[in-house]
Amino acid sequence: MSELQGIYTLWMREVLRYSRERSRFISSFIQPLLWLIIFGAGISLPIQSAANITYQMFIFPGIITQALQFTSMFMGISVIWDRQFGFLKEILVAPISRISIFLGKMLGVSTDAIVQGIIIFPFGILIGVPLNPAAFIISVPVMMLITFGVVCVGLTIASYLESLESFGLIQTFVNLPLFFLSGALFPVTHIPSWLRWVFYANPLTYGVDILRSIILGNAWTPLLPLYQEILIILIFDITMILIGSFSFSRRN
Amino acid sequence: MSHVIEVKGLTKKFNSLVAVNNISFDVDHGEIFGLLGPNGAGKSTTISILCTILKPTTGTAMVDGYDVCKHPAHVRKSIGIVFQDPSVDDRLTGRENLKIHANLYGVPGNIQKEQIDKVLKLVELDERADDLVRHYSSGMRRRLEIARSLIHNPKVLFLDEPTVGLDPQSRDHIWTYIKKLMGYQDLTIILSTHYLEEADRFCNRVAIIDHGDIVALDTPHRLKDELGGDTIVIRTQDNDRFHDLVKASGLAKCTVIANHEIKITVNNAHTTLPRITELAADHNIHIETISLQQPQLDDVFLHFTGKELRESGQREFYGMAGAMRRQIR
Numbered sequence: 386m387s388e389l390q391g392i393y394t395l396w397m398r399e400v401l402r403y404s405r406e407r408s409r410f411i412s413s414f415i416q417p418l419l420w421l422i423i424f425g426a427g428i429s430l431p432i433q434s435a436a437n438i439t440y441q442m443f444i445f446p447g448i449i450t451q452a453l454q455f456t457s458m459f460m461g462i463s464v465i466w467d468r469q470f471g472f473l474k475e476i477l478v479a480p481i482s483r484i485s486i487f488l489g490k491m492l493g494v495s496t497d498a499i500v501q502g503i504i505i506f507p508f509g510i511l512i513g514v515p516l517n518p519a520a521f522i523i524s525v526p527v528m529m530l531i532t533f534g535v536v537c538v539g540l541t542i543a544s545y546l547e548s549l550e551s552f553g554l555i556q557t558f559v560n561l562p563l564f565f566l567s568g569a570l571f572p573v574t575h576i577p578s579w580l581r582w583v584f585y586a587n588p589l590t591y592g593v594d595i596l597r598s599i600i601l602g603n604a605w606t607p608l609l610p611l612y613q614e615i616l617i618i619l620i621f622d623i624t625m626i627l628i629g630s631f632s633f634s635r636r637n
Numbered sequence: 638m639s640h641v642i643e644v645k646g647l648t649k650k651f652n653s654l655v656a657v658n659n660i661s662f663d664v665d666h667g668e669i670f671g672l673l674g675p676n677g678a679g680k681s682t683t684i685s686i687l688c689t690i691l692k693p694t695t696g697t698a699m700v701d702g703y704d705v706c707k708h709p710a711h712v713r714k715s716i717g718i719v720f721q722d723p724s725v726d727d728r729l730t731g732r733e734n735l736k737i738h739a740n741l742y743g744v745p746g747n748i749q750k751e752q753i754d755k756v757l758k759l760v761e762l763d764e765r766a767d768d769l770v771r772h773y774s775s776g777m778r779r780r781l782e783i784a785r786s787l788i789h790n791p792k793v794l795f796l797d798e799p800t801v802g803l804d805p806q807s808r809d810h811i812w813t814y815i816k817k818l819m820g821y822q823d824l825t826i827i828l829s830t831h832y833l834e835e836a837d838r839f840c841n842r843v844a845i846i847d848h849g850d851i852v853a854l855d856t857p858h859r860l861k862d863e864l865g866g867d868t869i870v871i872r873t874q875d876n877d878r879f880h881d882l883v884k885a886s887g888l889a890k891c892t893v894i895a896n897h898e899i900k901i902t903v904n905n906a907h908t909t910l911p912r913i914t915e916l917a918a919d920h921n922i923h924i925e926t927i928s929l930q931q932p933q934l935d936d937v938f939l940h941f942t943g944k945e946l947r948e949s950g951q952r953e954f955y956g957m958a959g960a961m962r963r964q965i966r
Contacts, residue, residue: 472725
């Protein structure tokens with residue numbers, strides 16, 4: 386019971402903090418707009434499977450995934466702030482287990498990230514994505530699956546870093562490659578075959594693909610049967626939760 | 638059980654560095670127990686072990702009847718901690734910080750509000766409770782941390798350098814609250830400090846720690862008594878020579894040089910002082926200043942460790958001043 390209360394408390398803290406950061410709200414509106422409207426309109430790649438999918442519609446699920454990914458990674462790494470400003474110490478001496486601390490932080494950050502993702506949905510209507518309420522509702526649990534794993538990647542990285550100075554490195558070597566090689570911006574057929582294995586090894590590829598199948602409906606043919614893609618993400622999540630909680634308990 | 642804390646043969650090594658070296662002490666219920674020593678003496682390490690943050694290399698420590706290694710969760714519920722470094726979330730309000738703490742420590746929901754209001758009142762933050770902590774001064778943050786550490790009614794309160802980095806006025810403030818805590822619900826307080834006057838004024842007993850060892854442990858009063866009598870502080874043109882002369886003369890119980898002064902501990906200053914001046918005159922040593930002091934905890938520290946507590950810091954300061962002067966020229 387007290388462990389659950391601890392998880393809830395840390396989740397609540399994360400959400401409270403997030404709700405106070407106005408600047409992030411603004412950037413969460415502007416960034417996807419830039420991608421969807423400027424980038425999406427500027428580059429109009431032909432999309433293979435169906436003629437009625439525009440490039441903007443094609444990248445829309447990719448931009449949602451990008452928002453989830455970037456928020457999760459950044460906020461996950463923000464546990465370094467907690468360490469630098471001492472608040473982590475206060476949590477670590479509290480009578481709750483490290484696993485609960487980890488889970489509380491993870492669920493809190495995931496909630497923030499999912500809110501960031503949901504904010505983007507209305508823009509879909511602007512660019513002509515055929516959105517229906519059912520598609521939106523089914524998207525949310527998929528977004529959760531995508532987020533959990535990435536948050537754990539962020540928390541794992543954070544538990545090995547001393548300061549936020551190396552954040553730029555993570556952006557360059559982890560975040561952007563994962564984003565570019567996830568099929569968010571171009572279909573797998575556009576990727577040269579020597580690079581294609583990275584595409585398939587990236588769990589976000591399947592996240593983007595599931596969201597795309599849900600949002601674009603029958604017009605889109607997924608890479609693999611959907612249940613297999615969901616299974617891959619589930620395995621990724623479970624692996625990352627195990628690695629993350631292990632690193633977090635060990636390091637702090 | 639009369640002791641709320643029992644420490645036996647506690648040692649903590651960080652690789653080859655021995656931070657705490659085989660120390661033992663007990664703390665009684667309701668006591669204010671001071672750990673006094675320079676930076677890096679092992680005070681924070683000792684507190685961290687008692688708070689279950691660090692595991693000891695060898696030895697045992699019991700807090701409120703629980704072993705810190707075997708039952709850390711029980712120990713954590715029994716203690717409150719104010720860390721040396723700030724540990725509040727500055728993006729939340731004071732009250733939210735307290736609420737989080739109450740939840741983490743499993744304070745039942747129906748008494749949380751009452752308990753939070755009580756501790757806020759105690760540190761006089763009730764009017765600012767709903768402001769974001771980042772708009773607090775450092776003294777207010779410290780007070781919030783003290784309030785927070787009391788929410789779950791701990792048996793033992795650890796204060797690790799509670800006033801370090803605060804201006805004199807805020808330091809006084811903090812001490813007012815700590816004094817209020819004396820006798821508060823049978824609370825025992827362990828505090829570490831490198832301010833001697835704080836330990837002297839507020840602690841029932843003081844352990845002097847140097848290089849990971851406890852070099853002395855008693856009430857401030859008895860520690861000073863142990864030195865005996867009075868202290869003559871004298872500055873001459875040739876301190877080293879005069880120091881040796883006094884030592885050889887057998888007039889003093891103890892002599893040390895610190896900060897360009899000789900501190901001479903004697904049984905009775907009224908009869909010894911004339912002899913000392915005669916001694917200087919006999920050897921043609923010019924006395925620049927001379928004064929009489931009641932022994933202070935400074936002297937006790939000097940006596941047990943052979944160095945002034947803030948000696949190195951002052952030397953650094955002199956060095957900096959010198960460097961600045963050179964630059965100005």
